[in-house]
Amino acid sequence: MSKSGKTFLRLLLITGVAIVLLLIIPPAFAVTVNPCPQEMAMIPAGTFTMGSDNSGLIEELSGQEVTVSSFCIDKYEVTNTQFAAFVKATGYVTLAERALPKEQFPDLPDEQRLPGSVVFEMAKPGAKLLSWWHWQTGANWQHPFGPESAIAGQENYPVVHIAYEDAAAYAQWAGKSLPTEAQWEYAARGGLDGATYAWGDQYSEKKANTWQGIFPFFNTKNDGYVGVAPVGSFPPNGYGLYDITGNVWELTSDWFRPGHNHKTHSVNPTGPEQSYDPNKPTESALHTIKGGSYLCAINYCSRFRPAARESQAPDTGTTHIGFRLVKNLTTERMKNEV
Numbered sequence: 001m002s003k004s005g006k007t008f009l010r011l012l013l014i015t016g017v018a019i020v021l022l023l024i025i026p027p028a029f030a031v032t033v034n035p036c037p038q039e040m041a042m043i044p045a046g047t048f049t050m051g052s053d054n055s056g057l058i059e060e061l062s063g064q065e066v067t068v069s070s071f072c073i074d075k076y077e078v079t080n081t082q083f084a085a086f087v088k089a090t091g092y093v094t095l096a097e098r099a100l101p102k103e104q105f106p107d108l109p110d111e112q113r114l115p116g117s118v119v120f121e122m123a124k125p126g127a128k129l130l131s132w133w134h135w136q137t138g139a140n141w142q143h144p145f146g147p148e149s150a151i152a153g154q155e156n157y158p159v160v161h162i163a164y165e166d167a168a169a170y171a172q173w174a175g176k177s178l179p180t181e182a183q184w185e186y187a188a189r190g191g192l193d194g195a196t197y198a199w200g201d202q203y204s205e206k207k208a209n210t211w212q213g214i215f216p217f218f219n220t221k222n223d224g225y226v227g228v229a230p231v232g233s234f235p236p237n238g239y240g241l242y243d244i245t246g247n248v249w250e251l252t253s254d255w256f257r258p259g260h261n262h263k264t265h266s267v268n269p270t271g272p273e274q275s276y277d278p279n280k281p282t283e284s285a286l287h288t289i290k291g292g293s294y295l296c297a298i299n300y301c302s303r304f305r306p307a308a309r310e311s312q313a314p315d316t317g318t319t320h321i322g323f324r325l326v327k328n329l330t331t332e333r334m335k336n337e338v
């Protein structure tokens, strides 16, 4: 046989083998490609009940059927190491590290315009409501409890004292975005639509970093942590997300309003057009935060449930608010999957 004849036969054989392989490999396996970066989990498109009719908290009413396209979400809260890389690359200075401008606050004495943030301190019996929060000069992500504190050895802890604009700046640098509340809540439920917690219907001290004991007076530390814990210290939810319950609250891109009845559409909703919180009537531009924190206790707010929500002012970070990010997939892909 000629050389060209042998080459032809060899090509014929290879083509035949390829066709046989295509026929025996299940199509689902052949086309399943995870489009998410390694540090993110792929959340499949789906429909779920957003909010809750069962908690007794009006801001969670009423449960609404919502459909979300597939997207990628960080498996972990953004850490001090990750935030430090952003600051190193960009020179970014967080809101808590900036002094209040004199032009904006001409009547404030210099010492009250110093940079700082809001810090939690365990309360004494008889303490007035919310007196466990206080302004701490010099508190910021590198010094969570003031100038004397530091984050050395806490590289793998979630970054805190993050205001909305800080998280948005990080997101832009990272090529990601803050999740909508619908994305966040759908991902937090981990496939357990309608369950009270991200893991089921029974509270457990071992599933997330929350507060055990009587908030804000004593913490029995049954889960191993009085304060913030390194990310990934507790089991992941059904979608492989760590600390989606507790540890630190997580910012979303939605404005806050009580309830879910204001939603104008049920597919990929992006929240109301303006924020309003009847508990903070003089404040505006309040974003929704989700997931609760190490300061959430069964006796106090139980806001470590996926349906739970709180409002957060844009000009304040605290010792228990951080964030994680999403990567939206292409519009074409989203259209096909919803």
Ligand SMILES: [Ca+2]
Pocket (backbone or CB within 6 Å): 209, 210, 211, 212, 221, 223, 224, 225, 226, 227, 294
């Ligand atoms: Ca704890």
Ligand SMILES: [Ca+2]
Pocket (backbone or CB within 6 Å): 077, 243, 244, 245, 246, 247, 248, 249, 250, 291, 292
């Ligand atoms: Ca969290």
